[in-house]
Amino acid sequence: MITPQTVKYVAELARIKITEEEIEFLKEQLGKILEYINNLKEVDTDKVEPTRGVFFQENRLREDIPCKKDIFKEILKNAPQKEDNYFKVPKVIE
Amino acid sequence: MKKIFQLKATEILKKIEENNLKKEEVYHHFKERIERIDPLIKSFIEVYDYYPTEKGAPVAIKDNICIQGRKITCASKILSSHIAVYDATVIRKIKKEGLLILGATNMDEFAFGSSCENSCYYPTKNPWDLKKVSGGSSGGSAAAVAARLVPFALGSDTGGSIRQPASFCGVVGFKPTYGRVSRFGLVAFGSSLDQIGPITTNFTDCAYLLNIICGFDELDSTSANIEVPDFMKALIEDVKGIRIGLPSEYFQEGLDEEVKEAVMKVAKTLEKKGAKILEISLPHSRYAIATYYIIACSEASSNLQRFDGVRYGLQIKEKEMLELYRQTRKEGFGIEAKRRIFLGTYSLSTGYYEDYYLKALKVRTLIRKDFEKAFSTVDVILTPTSPTPAFGLGEKIKDPLSMYLSDIYTVSVNLAGIPAVSFPCGFTSNDLPIGAQLIGKPFDETTLIKVGYTYERLCKDFFERTPEIAK
Numbered sequence: 001m002i003t004p005q006t007v008k009y010v011a012e013l014a015r016i017k018i019t020e021e022e023i024e025f026l027k028e029q030l031g032k033i034l035e036y037i038n039n040l041k042e043v044d045t046d047k048v049e050p051t052r053g054v055f056f057q058e059n060r061l062r063e064d065i066p067c068k069k070d071i072f073k074e075i076l077k078n079a080p081q082k083e084d085n086y087f088k089v090p091k092v093i094e
Numbered sequence: 095m096k097k098i099f100q101l102k103a104t105e106i107l108k109k110i111e112e113n114n115l116k117k118e119e120v121y122h123h124f125k126e127r128i129e130r131i132d133p134l135i136k137s138f139i140e141v142y143d144y145y146p147t148e149k150g151a152p153v154a155i156k157d158n159i160c161i162q163g164r165k166i167t168c169a170s171k172i173l174s175s176h177i178a179v180y181d182a183t184v185i186r187k188i189k190k191e192g193l194l195i196l197g198a199t200n201m202d203e204f205a206f207g208s209s210c211e212n213s214c215y216y217p218t219k220n221p222w223d224l225k226k227v228s229g230g231s232s233g234g235s236a237a238a239v240a241a242r243l244v245p246f247a248l249g250s251d252t253g254g255s256i257r258q259p260a261s262f263c264g265v266v267g268f269k270p271t272y273g274r275v276s277r278f279g280l281v282a283f284g285s286s287l288d289q290i291g292p293i294t295t296n297f298t299d300c301a302y303l304l305n306i307i308c309g310f311d312e313l314d315s316t317s318a319n320i321e322v323p324d325f326m327k328a329l330i331e332d333v334k335g336i337r338i339g340l341p342s343e344y345f346q347e348g349l350d351e352e353v354k355e356a357v358m359k360v361a362k363t364l365e366k367k368g369a370k371i372l373e374i375s376l377p378h379s380r381y382a383i384a385t386y387y388i389i390a391c392s393e394a395s396s397n398l399q400r401f402d403g404v405r406y407g408l409q410i411k412e413k414e415m416l417e418l419y420r421q422t423r424k425e426g427f428g429i430e431a432k433r434r435i436f437l438g439t440y441s442l443s444t445g446y447y448e449d450y451y452l453k454a455l456k457v458r459t460l461i462r463k464d465f466e467k468a469f470s471t472v473d474v475i476l477t478p479t480s481p482t483p484a485f486g487l488g489e490k491i492k493d494p495l496s497m498y499l500s501d502i503y504t505v506s507v508n509l510a511g512i513p514a515v516s517f518p519c520g521f522t523s524n525d526l527p528i529g530a531q532l533i534g535k536p537f538d539e540t541t542l543i544k545v546g547y548t549y550e551r552l553c554k555d556f557f558e559r560t561p562e563i564a565k
Contacts, residue, residue, distance in 0.1 A: 006440070014395065014439045015402070016432060017420040030436060033495055037384040040453050043460065050455030051462055053286045053316065054272050054511030055536060060315055074179045080409035087404050092415045 002031040098123040099564070103245035103299040107151045117150030121194060124152055128197075128243045134563055135219045135228070137238035140165060141197035148192025153303075154247035156235050157198040158205060159290065160279040161185050168281050169213035170203045172407045172426025182279020183314070184248060184290050184307045191306050196244050199234030203428045204398070205255050205283045207231050208500045211491050212430045219487065220262060221561040222526055226484040229259030235293045236263040240527075241564045246294040246303055250280055252287045253386050254479075254504025257516035260293055261479035261529020264518045264559070266300050266546070267293045271537045272511035273318030276311035284393040285316075287386075287508040296557050297547040300515070301325035304539065320537060328543035331551050334368035336541070339472030343379040344503055350482045356520035356528040357478045363552055364476075364545065372472055376464040379506060381457050386505035387498055388441050388454035395438025401426060433494060462510045469535050474545055477503050479516040479529035503531060513539045517546050518556040527556075 007027050011018045018026070072085040081088035098106065098120055109115040121144045132138055139157050142164070155161060158168045160178035162185075167173045181189065188195065202212035210233025211217040218233040220226040221241040228237040232249030236259035239247050249256040251269040260267025268291045275290045282288065292303035304325045311317045340361060345354060361371050403409035403422030410421035427435070441450035468475060480500060490497040507514040512533060519530040534542040550557050 007436070010436050010439050010443065013443060014435050015416070015419040015423055016427070016435065017417075017424040018432075026433070026436060029433060029494060030440070033387070033433075033437060033498075034440075036495055037388060037450070040381055040384050040388075040457055041449075043378070043381055043453075043457050045453060045456035045460070048456040048459050050452060051458040051509075052455060054462070055316075055318060060312075062312070075405075077179055078176050078406035080403065080407070089404055090413055090415050090418060 002027050002034060099127060099242040101245070102296055103151050103294065104302050106245055107149055110150045117147065117194070118144060120150055121152060121196075124196060124244055131241055131563055132243055134224060135221050135237050135241060136216045137199055137218045137228070137234040137241065137243060139167065139169065139198045139200050139215060139234070142195060145194070147194045150192070150194055152194045152196035152244050153188060154196050154199050154235055154238050154244040155185070156201055156232050156247070156249045158201060158250060158281040159185060159248060161195060164198065166198070166281070168204045169201045169215055170426065170428065170431065171214045172401050172422070174214065174408070176406055180279065183276035183311045185279060187306050199232070199238055199247060201234055202231035203431050204281070204394070205231040205250060205252055206394070206430045206434050208254070208258055208497050209485070209490065210234065210259070211487065212428055214428060217487060220484045221563055222264065223484065223524070225486055226526065227262065227487055229262035229484060231255040231259075232267070232293065233259045236260050236265055236267065239263070239265045239293050239295060240561060242560060246292060246299050248290055248307070249293050250288060250290050251508065252284045253390055253508050254501045256291045256293060257479050257504050257514060257529070257531060258501065260516045261531075262484035262527065264527025264529075264556070265293055265295055266297060266515065266517045266557075267291065268300050268304065268515040269507065269513060270304065270308060270539055271318070271513045273316055274308045274322070274513070274537065274539070276309070276314040276317050278311055278313035282397040284390040285397060286393060287390060297517070297543055297550050298329055301329055301543050318537070323540055325539060325543055328540040329547045330544060331548045333364050333545055333548045336369045336474065336545060337372055337472040338364060338369050338545070339372050339374035339468055339475045341374050341376045341379065341468070341475060341477060343376050344477040348481050348502075349478060352522045353478045353480070353482065353528050357476065357530045360519045360530045360549060361476055364549060367548060367552070369545070374468045374472060374475065376468060376506070378457065378460045378464050382461055382506040382509065383498055383502055385454045385457045385461060386501070386509060387437065388450050389458060389509070391434045391438035392441045392451050393438070395435045395442065398431070398435055430494070458509050461506055465506070465510045465512060473535070473541055475533040477531045477533065479503060479531040483522050483526040483528055507533055512536050513542060515542050515546055517549065519553070520556060
């Protein structure tokens with residue numbers, strides 16, 4: 001069962017602000033979708049291994065060698081606020 | 095004599111090479127068509143100016159694939175001013191081949207949708223009937239190719255996003271095996287499911303574009319380090335002895351009669367040429383949609399965490415950090431993106447993880463094994479691509495579950511990681527295209543192309559017929 005509290009809790013986890021109207025709307029829609037999804041419960045999966053990926057799931061490691069310098073400009077190109085070579089955000093410590 | 099837009103991409107390439115066509119002439123031919131026809135369907139987000147290339151044949155790119163120095167928006171408000179700072183691997187390969195990148199095509203926001211109505215710009219309409227959807231999420235690429243505004247295009251497919259719009263628009267849409275095409279530079283949706291693939295009007299162009307984009311890439315950790323065959327060599331008319339399985343679960347209740355009839359006719363046509371038709375079972379098919387939406391949304395909610403308003407994209411200025419995140423994501427994401435982030439976050443949250451996410455991963459194993467078992471007795475599987483032809487604009491947008499269910503025949507393929515192609519196989523009594531889907535063994539794109547090409551040679555009209563607005 002999805003309650004308004006669940007919706008608010010998930011919104012907090014997802015860092016999305018929602019209005020009272022949206023809480024009602026999402027509660028109803030997510031409830032419907034989850035009701036449908038709950039038919040998975042009837043599948044016996046006791047001895048089944050989960051699939052996390054399909055082919056070639058081994059970790060492919062490479063040497064940690066720096067390959068390009070001076071990419072600050074590129075990285076910061078799309079930043080909404082920047083200063084020197086940094087992203088700029090509101091103050092997070094008092 | 096045929097006009098340029100009536101030619102295959104590979105024919106255009108040949109004419110340019112033989113000096114029978116000028117590259118600028120080809121560009122301006124399609125540019126003029128876009129200016130004249132695209133206002134009706136709105137398949138492009140941006141059309142680029144002409145620039146010299148080696149081969150000159152134009153290709154359109156779904157707007158979730160990075161092209162250095164060009165805007166990449168994923169049809170989302172949160173990225174609406176974002177400029178890609180590097181080329182996706184597929185773009186690097188297309189540039190190396192010398193094709194001309196014509197423009198960026200419309201899509202459902204972040205590829206979330208089956209109708210192209212979730213774009214932050216406008217829905218892309220179906221060129222065959224302007225009151226119908228183009229399908230999604232690669233609706234822009236499929237509609238542009240169908241209306242002959244570009245000879246071919248790239249799309250991406252997480253749960254059917256290449257195949258379903260291809261079927262709605264009457265073109266060929268190919269999703270390669272997971273790992274065949276590098277995902278580097280494709281904006282991530284469901285990282286264990288996403289693949290880039292070609293949308294074309296025919297199998298020859300499809301094989302040509304696959305040859306360019308497939309192959310191992312160090313920059314994608316799930317890229318398959320195995321040899322890529324020459325797909326052009328698969329363009330042969332021969333289906334003798336090929337075993338084609340029809341899964342009974344894909345021909346049951348909910349399937350439109352005209353679609354069913356058309357797909358059964360594909361089986362009969364191929365049978366006459368020597369293929370063997372066998373009935374098979376994929377018993378866990380009924381759980382595919384639930385499994386898919388849990389996994390895809392979980393991965394999406396994780397992938398979309400990066401849109402925080404700090405490093406790129408939209409930022410709503412706030413005095414507090416957390417409030418900046420919350421407001422930016424509220425303003426930046428559309429309703430379907432929010433729905434999926436919520437569903438994914440919920441499935442991954444403490445107390446629900448085992449019941450939802452982990453459960454779905456286990457059912458994914460069962461769905462994968464269904465295919466493994468089926469492929470021990472058949473070479474390819476034939477199904478409808480979508481249970482219905484293109485549905486009406488606005489028809490499903492308010493009922494997300496009914497929209498999700500329209501992907502019922504396509505999502506299992508992504509869960510299993512295997513290749514599949516949708517191709518035109520007829521028209522309804524209302525002149526809407528019908529698509530059939532061929533599903534193959536892992537890394538056996540070759541057989542799909544061979545069977546598809548044989549069918550194309552037998553039923554040319556389904557591939558060559560163009561919508562009224564394209565004439």
